[in-house]
Amino acid sequence: xxxxxxxxxxRQIYLARDxxxxxxxxxxxxLEEVGELTRAYRRREQENVGEEMADVIxxxxxxxxxxxxxxxxxxxxKYPKVCCLCRSNPCICPFAG
Amino acid sequence: xxxxxxxxxxRQIYLARDxxxxxxxxxxxxLEEVGELTRAYRRREQENVGEEMADVIxxxxxxxxxxxxxxxxxxxxKYPKVCCLCRSNPCICPFAG
Numbered sequence: 001x002x003x004x005x006x007x008x009x010x011r012q013i014y015l016a017r018d019x020x021x022x023x024x025x026x027x028x029x030x031l032e033e034v035g036e037l038t039r040a041y042r043r044r045e046q047e048n049v050g051e052e053m054a055d056v057i058x059x060x061x062x063x064x065x066x067x068x069x070x071x072x073x074x075x076x077x078k079y080p081k082v083c084c085l086c087r088s089n090p091c092i093c094p095f096a097g
Numbered sequence: 098x099x100x101x102x103x104x105x106x107x108r109q110i111y112l113a114r115d116x117x118x119x120x121x122x123x124x125x126x127x128l129e130e131v132g133e134l135t136r137a138y139r140r141r142e143q144e145n146v147g148e149e150m151a152d153v154i155x156x157x158x159x160x161x162x163x164x165x166x167x168x169x170x171x172x173x174x175k176y177p178k179v180c181c182l183c184r185s186n187p188c189i190c191p192f193a194g
Binding site for chain 1: 111176
């Protein structure tokens with residue numbers, strides 16, 4: 001599935017509710033999901049980690065819809081199949097641990 | 098761009114470095130980007146918000162690569178173009194603010 005298609009499906013399913021809730025509270029939902037992803041990762045719950053990653057990305061899509069941000073465009077601009085800093089693939093930046 | 102294609106490009110660019118760094122420290126980078134997204138949103142820096150969203154999703158892709166998780170599969174499983182709870186489009190769950 002294309003990233004743009006995913007963002008559009010989240011818009012169709014959730015935009016009316018996201019708009020009613022507003023940006024600040026929708027952002028809190030996103031952060032709650034980040035917490036759930038962190039817990040699943042800490043507990044090494046592999047199945048849950050994948051599901052929580054999907055949730056985090058879905059809430060980012062909700063925020064992007066509220067703010068009029070094109071996620072696919074932003075991703076292609078920042079990561080055009082090369083590192084966003086050294087512009088190489090694979091990345092040859094000084095290693096950051 | 099397909100979600101799977103994006104995850105694969107992050108694998109090509111960063112997997113060797115992500116593996117050298119390890120999951121725990123890579124997860125810390127993800128959380129750092131969540132912090133940067135939060136700051137950009139709080140400051141209403143629309144341009145930065147889009148870029149930070151791209152960074153957060155890229156670090157999720159790095160974690161997914163390390164853990165052998167197929168992000169597109171997880172997203173399609175959780176959000177098959179209907180709400181993950183009520184299975185409707187648009188969502189008809191009781192409103193959660």
